[in-house]
Amino acid sequence: MTYAIAAALQTAIYTRLTADPALAAITGPAIYDALPAGPLPPLYVLLGQEEVRDASDQTGFGADHAISILVLSEASGFASAKAAAAAICDALLGAALPLTRGTLVSLNFTKAKAARTNTANQRQITLIFRARVADDV
Template structure:
């Protein structure tokens, strides 16, 4: 097992979202690896937590990455967040990502959770994807 492909996978996911017109028409460039300081836009994407397990087999090292992409909005309802979540899913499911290390074997949607955050109008949808990678290094 190797965690070595994690950074390459994250960078490829970020680039896929940033370059996807279905995503950017809804959120512009408000796609973050880490939240910037200051005022945030009313709708944005942030890459989140990751859980990784060994998926090595007789052909070599590999890992199964479960990673979260969060959609956050200040809108009172979920509509804009759900539209963006659909675009993110469309962009990532089975995307032919090119990694700087390793190879993406598969990328699939696993689950999602939509919830209000705090007592205000903030809404958040956490999309969890599963990526199987092989470490070719």
């Protein structure tokens, strides 16, 4: 197993999302790897947790990453959050994501959950993607 590609994968996903014009039209620049200080916009995207499992084989080291991407909205309904979630899927699925280390073998959508949070009137959609990476080292 290797966790050595995790930073390169996260950077590639973040770069792809921040460069996507369709997502930017919905969220503006509010796509975060870490939450900024101060007040947050009413709709934003946040890279979430990651769970990694070994996917090494006889050809080399590799890993399966379960990656969470959150869409948070203060709107009274889910429409704007769902539009952002759809744009995230469109931006990532089928995209060539160059990594600074290793190779992205596949990136697939696994599941999503839309829910109200404990924060007053906030909606959250959690998207889960599965990325399979191989280490070229």
